[in-house]
Structure formats: structure tokens, C-alpha cells
Amino acid sequence: MVGPPILFLCALVGYPFLYGIWLSLEDRPVAHAGTFVGLANFVADAQDPVFWRVTINTFVYTFFATILKMVGGLGLALTMNQNFRGKNIIRALMLLPFIVPTVLSTIAWMWMLDPGFSVINWLLKYSGLADPGPSWLGNPTLAMISLIIVNVWRGLPFYGITLLAGLQTISPDLYEAATIDGASTWHRFIYVTLPLLKPVIFIVTMFSIIFTFADFQLVYVLTRGGPANATHLFATYAFDIAMGGGQLGMGASVALAMLPPLALIIIAMSIYMKPNKS
Amino acid sequence: MSVERGGWRVRALKLWIPLGAFMVFTLFPFYWMAVTSIKPNSELYNRKIMPMIVYHPTLKHYVDLLTETNFLVWTWNTFLVAVVSTAISLVFGTMLAYPLARMKFAGSALISFAVAATYLVPQPLLFIPLADIINQLHLGDTLTSVMLTYPTLLVPFCAWLLMGYFRSVPVELEDAARIDGATRLQTIFKVFLPLCVPGFISAGIFAFTLSQNEFLYALIFLTQTDVRTVPVGAIAELVKGDVFYWGQLMAAALLGSVPVAVIYSFFVEHYVAGLTAGAVKQ
Numbered sequence: 001m002v003g004p005p006i007l008f009l010c011a012l013v014g015y016p017f018l019y020g021i022w023l024s025l026e027d028r029p030v031a032h033a034g035t036f037v038g039l040a041n042f043v044a045d046a047q048d049p050v051f052w053r054v055t056i057n058t059f060v061y062t063f064f065a066t067i068l069k070m071v072g073g074l075g076l077a078l079t080m081n082q083n084f085r086g087k088n089i090i091r092a093l094m095l096l097p098f099i100v101p102t103v104l105s106t107i108a109w110m111w112m113l114d115p116g117f118s119v120i121n122w123l124l125k126y127s128g129l130a131d132p133g134p135s136w137l138g139n140p141t142l143a144m145i146s147l148i149i150v151n152v153w154r155g156l157p158f159y160g161i162t163l164l165a166g167l168q169t170i171s172p173d174l175y176e177a178a179t180i181d182g183a184s185t186w187h188r189f190i191y192v193t194l195p196l197l198k199p200v201i202f203i204v205t206m207f208s209i210i211f212t213f214a215d216f217q218l219v220y221v222l223t224r225g226g227p228a229n230a231t232h233l234f235a236t237y238a239f240d241i242a243m244g245g246g247q248l249g250m251g252a253s254v255a256l257a258m259l260p261p262l263a264l265i266i267i268a269m270s271i272y273m274k275p276n277k278s
Numbered sequence: 279m280s281v282e283r284g285g286w287r288v289r290a291l292k293l294w295i296p297l298g299a300f301m302v303f304t305l306f307p308f309y310w311m312a313v314t315s316i317k318p319n320s321e322l323y324n325r326k327i328m329p330m331i332v333y334h335p336t337l338k339h340y341v342d343l344l345t346e347t348n349f350l351v352w353t354w355n356t357f358l359v360a361v362v363s364t365a366i367s368l369v370f371g372t373m374l375a376y377p378l379a380r381m382k383f384a385g386s387a388l389i390s391f392a393v394a395a396t397y398l399v400p401q402p403l404l405f406i407p408l409a410d411i412i413n414q415l416h417l418g419d420t421l422t423s424v425m426l427t428y429p430t431l432l433v434p435f436c437a438w439l440l441m442g443y444f445r446s447v448p449v450e451l452e453d454a455a456r457i458d459g460a461t462r463l464q465t466i467f468k469v470f471l472p473l474c475v476p477g478f479i480s481a482g483i484f485a486f487t488l489s490q491n492e493f494l495y496a497l498i499f500l501t502q503t504d505v506r507t508v509p510v511g512a513i514a515e516l517v518k519g520d521v522f523y524w525g526q527l528m529a530a531a532l533l534g535s536v537p538v539a540v541i542y543s544f545f546v547e548h549y550v551a552g553l554t555a556g557a558v559k560q
Contacts, residue, residue: 001377004370005373008429012408012427012430013404016407017399019407020403020404023410075296076300079297082293088546091546091550092546093304094300096305097307100535101493101508102493102509103513105307107528108531109307111310111314111522111528112307114524119310122329153307157304162553165550210398211400214403216401216402217493220497221513235400235494239405239494242409248409265398266395269398270395
């Protein structure tokens with residue numbers, strides 16, 4: 001019974017993975033036969049200043065987006081964990097950024113950040129904060145900040161709703177006991193909520209790190225890695241080299257550069273998630 | 279926290295203000311999408327007027343989108359691909375999850391580890407070799423290419439979610455059926471699977487929204503307009519060089535989001551259950 005799906009996954013995940021490693025050791029222009037070059041592609045990556053820029057970009061992007069989603073998501077979960085009317089509808093609406101196809105919502109963000117007609121700049125202008133507003137996607141630092149904001153917008157609901165589900169499993173008895181023992185709201189949060197929520201925060205954060213680190217869609221739609229490679233991530237840079245430049249071997253080597261940090265997280269998570277444990 | 283002290287001021291500070299801020303941040307882009315899609319170009323590109331509202335709403339962008347582009351073809355492709363990949367993923371997911379949840383066999387620990395690891399491998403690690411493989415199989419520009427590759431993202435997730443669900447169904451029910459003389463297959467199809475329908479809905483909804491969302495494989499494998507999906511079609515064909523057809527783009531973004539949003543709205547609870555299944559053990 002497990003045979004067919006295992007074969008399927010081996011053929012379309014296992015084999016491509018190994019084939020990708022093989023490609024990274026080849027000089028392989030698209031539609032031509034490859035020649036084995038050993039580690040030459042990786043040596044070339046190490047000497048490529050853009051590659052290092054991409055590495056820094058990816059870490060900066062992942063770090064700040066994850067932190068903001070974690071803090072914001074916790075805030076959202078704590079806010080939603082109170083009693084109020086229309087909670088289910090609000091929760092359903094809150095998840096929309098996560099449900100709607102990312103490319104389509106990112107197009108809306110691109111229009112909101114448009115150099116000529118940005119609604120954000122209109123708000124800045126009419127509230128007297130800045131006139132004219134900045135060129136959000138034209139300035140290297142602002143472009144990175146914009147990407148991080150859009151990533152947070154998209155990922156916040158996942159954090160918030162999952163943490164909310166986690167909060168709801170915490171027994172009210174514990175809060176009651178803590179209150180009787182004289183704990184303040186802040187102490188209840190630090191000594192009851194946070195420790196019990198830790199496993200959930202851990203899993204959600206690991207998920208978020210993996211998929212932020214390997215993000216492609218947001219950058220591809222919003223900046224294509226520009227201006228001047230300031231927002232290229234591993235995935236988009238590998239795409240440019242392999243699909244734009246037709247250098248499959250070089251592209252594969254850039255994509256594989258993601259593997260060491262990801263592998264650590266993936267192995268740790270796979271062991272942690274093994275359902276036998278639960 | 280059943281008793282609220284301090285009245286409405288505290289309540290506003292702790293609940294309504296943060297909630298309102300989150301709502302504006304979350305929903306404004308959708309409002310902006312909708313407003314832009316019904317603005318005539320004369321308002322769209324007029325910096326002198328207040329952009330938050332529409333003075334002369336028009337459906338022109340929608341009409342243009344539906345008549346001048348292949349949007350309907352893309353929508354159909356997206357839907358077809360999502361349905362087929364979801365079906366494949368549920369079948370394969372069940373074939374993996376049932377033995378892992380119910381039978382003891384050599385290698386089961388290894389398989390469940392491999393399934394979890396496969397689930398977490400992000401696409402950018404695989405797209406270059408896969409592009410080459412799809413080329414060698416002459417599957418480029420066919421919907422088969424994405425129908426084959428989307429399940430690689432979905433099967434591990436479905437298997438993993440269903441495994442948890444299957445374990446929560448009491449074995450005693452199946453034992454009773456076996457004692458009454460049912461064969462193993464009869465037990466699975468007549469007793470076990472009907473009990474798992476909520477699990478299938480959760481996994482199915484999740485797989486369906488993920489297929490609708492997928493972009494990278496579709497971008498690489500589908501380069502002809504008649505096989506494209508909505509996200510790729512919108513990006514590739516509504517942006518011509520430096521010219522952005524913003525009205526049409528927003529109309530496409532809104533219309534493209536509707537099928538997912540409608541299905542999602544019917545099964546919110548199942549979706550949330552699937553979303554949180556991994557992280558929260560209840």
C-alpha cells in the first residue's frame with residue numbers, strides 16, 4: 001500500500017534532489033550536454049560578490065520578517081484570545097492574506113508601492129509627513145523593508161491563528177491558580193502563557209524560517225531582485241542564473257547553497273514532528 | 279480572564295484598538311484591489327483627486343480582462359490542476375497514512391521521518407533539476423507537468439495530517455467490524471474511511487488552496503498562454519514591458535482570489551484545524 005506514493009515521491013522529490021546535486025557539479029548550459037567540473041561552480045559562487053550580497057540579503061530578510069511575524073503574531077493571538085462578538089468572522093477575515101494566492105495579493109502591494117501613484121505616499125503627503133513620499137521599490141534599503149513588510153503581512157495570520165489555537169489549549173485553571181497566588185497580568189504572561197506556548201512558537205517559527213529563507217514569489221513579483229541586486233534572495237538569484245541565463249549548473253549550485261542551514265532545521269523538525277512521539 | 283475590570287476604556291485599549299489596527303493592516307490591500315479595479319483610467323492616473331474612493335465606478339477593466347485576455351482559460355486551468363492534484367494527493371496521502379497509523383512494519387519510522395522531511399523541502403531547492411527533467415520528458419507547456427509536480431508538495435502534507443487524524447479514530451470500531459466478519463478492505467472502506475471525512479476535508483481544502491497559490495513551477499513549466507494558470511498569466515501577460523495594466527491587474531487579482539476565498543469561507547473551521555494541526559496537539 002505504501003509502495004506507489006513512496007515511488008512517486010522518490011521519482012519527483014528524491015531523484016530531482018540528487019540530480020540537482022549532480023547538476024551543480026556540471027557546466028551545463030540549457031539544451032546542451034553537461035561537462036563535469038567538480039566544485040568549480042561553488043568556487044565561482046564564492047568569488048562572486050553578488051552571491052555574498054544575496055547571502056546577506058536572505059539572512060536579513062529571514063531574520064527581520066520572522067521576528068516581526070513572531071511578535072506581531074503573538075500580539076494578534078493575545079488580542080483575539082479575548083471574548084468579543086463576531087470573533088469567528090474576524091478570525092476568518094484575518095486569515096485572508098494567507099489564503100489568497102500570494103502572487104495576486106503581491107500585485108496589489110506593488111500598486112500600493114508604485115513610484116507614481118502609491119496610496120501610502122498619498123497618505124504620507126496629506127498627513128504632512130513626507131512630500132513627495134519615498135520611492136519604495138527604487139531605493140535598496142526601502143525595497144528590502146517593503147519586502148519584509150509584505151512578507152509579514154502574508155505570514156502574520158498563520159502565526160496569529162496558530163498561536164491562538166495554542167493559547168486556547170491552556171487551561172483557565174492555571175491562570176486562576178496564578179491569580180490566587182498573586183501573579184499580575186504580566187507575570188501570568190511570563191510564567192504561565194509563554195512557557196506553555198513555547199512548543200507551538202518553536203514549530204511555527206521553524207516553518208516560517210524555512211519558507212521565508214526559500215521565498216521566491218514575493219521578490220519575483222515586487223522587485224525581481226533589484227534595485228542593483230539589493231533584494232535578490234537565493235531562490236530568485238538561482239532562478240535568474242538558471243532560467244534567465246540558461247546556466248543550469250551554476251543555478252543549481254546557488255540553490256544548493258541554501259541546503260546547509262535548511263538541512264539543520266529540516267532534520268530537527270522532522271525528528272520533532274514524528275507523530276509517534278505524540 | 280472572565281471578569282473585565284476598568285470598563286470600556288480598558289476594553290478599547292486591550293481589544294478594539296489593536297484589533298482595529300490588525301484589521302486595517304490585513305484588509306486594506308483587498309480594499310485597494312477592489313477600488314482600483316472599478317476606477318476608470320482617468321481617475322486611476324490622476325494625482326489631483328483623493329484616491330480612496332471611486333467617483334465614476336466602471337466595470338470596463340473586468341470586461342477587458344474577460345474579453346481581451348485569456349483570463350477564463352487560466353481560471354479553468356488553475357481549477358482543473360487544483361482538483362486533479364488535490365485528488366492525487368488525498369489518495370496517495372491515505373495510502374501512506376493508513377499503514378503508518380495502523381500497521382506495524384519494518385521501516386515505518388524511516389518512512390514517517392522521510393515524509394516529514396519531504397514536506398519541509400522548499401521548492402527552490404528542486405526547481406532547476408525538475409525543469410530539466412520535465413523538459414526531457416517533453417512535458418513542458420502541458421498541464422500534466424504541474425499536475426505531476428504539485429502533488430509532490432501536497433502528498434507529504436496530506437499524509438501527515440491524515441496520519442494524525444487516523445490515529446484519533448478508535449481501533450475498537452475496526453476490530454468490531456473484523457469480528458463481525460468484514461475483510462480488512464471492507465473495514466477500511468465501510469467503517470474507517472467514512473469516519474475520517476472531516477480529516478479529508480481539512481487536507482483537501484489545504485491542498486486545494488496551496489495548488490491555487492503555486493507559482494514557481496507554473497512559471498517555469500507553462501510558457502504558452504493557453505496552458506497558463508491565473509498567477510502566471512496575470513504576471514506574464516498583463517504586464518507588457520514597462521506598461522502595467524493596473525485596472526486589469528487588480529480585477530484579475532480579485533477574480534483570481536474569489537474561488538479560493540469562497541471555498542475557504544465554507545470550510546473555515548476545517549481549514550483552521552488543518553493549519554494548526556501540526557503545531558498544536560489538542
